[in-house]
Every structure is written in C-alpha cells, then in structure tokens.
Amino acid sequence: MRVLYFAWVRDRVGTGEETVEPPQDVATVADLMAWLAGRGPGHAAAFADPGRVRCALDQDYATADAPLGTAREVAFFPPVTGG
Template sequence: MKVLYFAWLRDRVGTAEETIETPAEVATVADLMGWLAGRSDGHAKAFATPDQVRCAIDQAFAGPDASVSDAAEVAFFPPVTGG
C-alpha cells in the first residue's frame, strides 16, 4: 500500500510518501500506526500521540478501528480546522 504523510507528520517521518507491505497482523488504522511507529525514530515521533493524527483510507476519512486490509492508499495528517 502507499502511505502518505502531510504537514508535521511528513517532517518527522522525513518523506511525503512510501510504499510498504504490512505483516498480516496489521488489520486496522491503529495497528498500522503502531507498526509504522516501529520503523524509525522519525516514525516513532510522528505517531507518538496517535490521538493527534487523522487518517484517510483511499481518500475517505477513517477512524482507528477501520480496516486497512484492502487499502491501496492510507494518508496521515494532523487535525484540520476551517475558518
């Protein structure tokens, strides 16, 4: 799957996107965030406070319990506010 990072998550991870293959036990957004946090110090910093990270799966907002099993693209970004 392709994983996209936006704003400060991109800065901490050090890349805007990466293509990954996850192990079978990574089934949900929360699982993916935990697994990604173990990939590098930058990933660990990006996902240190998971409640401050939002996610979209194939361009649709998704919560921590959403399945990533069939996802082609998962995007992580900070909370967004409008004005």
C-alpha cells in the same frame, strides 16, 4: 500499500510518501500506526501520540478502529486547518 504523510506528520517522518508491506496481523488503522512507529525514530515521533493523527483510506476519512481492508492508499496527517 502506498502511505502518504502531510504537514507535521511528514516533517517528523522525513518523507511525504513511501510504499510499505505490513504483515498480515496489521488489520486496522491503529495497528498500522503502531507498526509504522517501529520503522525508525522519525516515524516514532510522528506517531508518538496517535490521538493527534488523522487518517484517510483511499481518500476518505477513517477512524483508528477502521479495518484497512483493501485500501491501496493510506494517508496520515494532523487535524485539518484550511479555510
């Protein structure tokens, strides 16, 4: 699974992209955030307050309880501030 990070989430994780293979019991977006938070101090800082992080599965917005399903590209980022 390809995981992308943007804005301050990327700053904290320390990379914009990585490929991960989470275990079978990581079933939802919330599960994945909790699992990623265990990968290191940068990840832990990025996901310290999961309520502040938004997610997209294959480039569509997804809520924390959404199943990961067959998503190949998962992105984490702060609430958007364009326009």
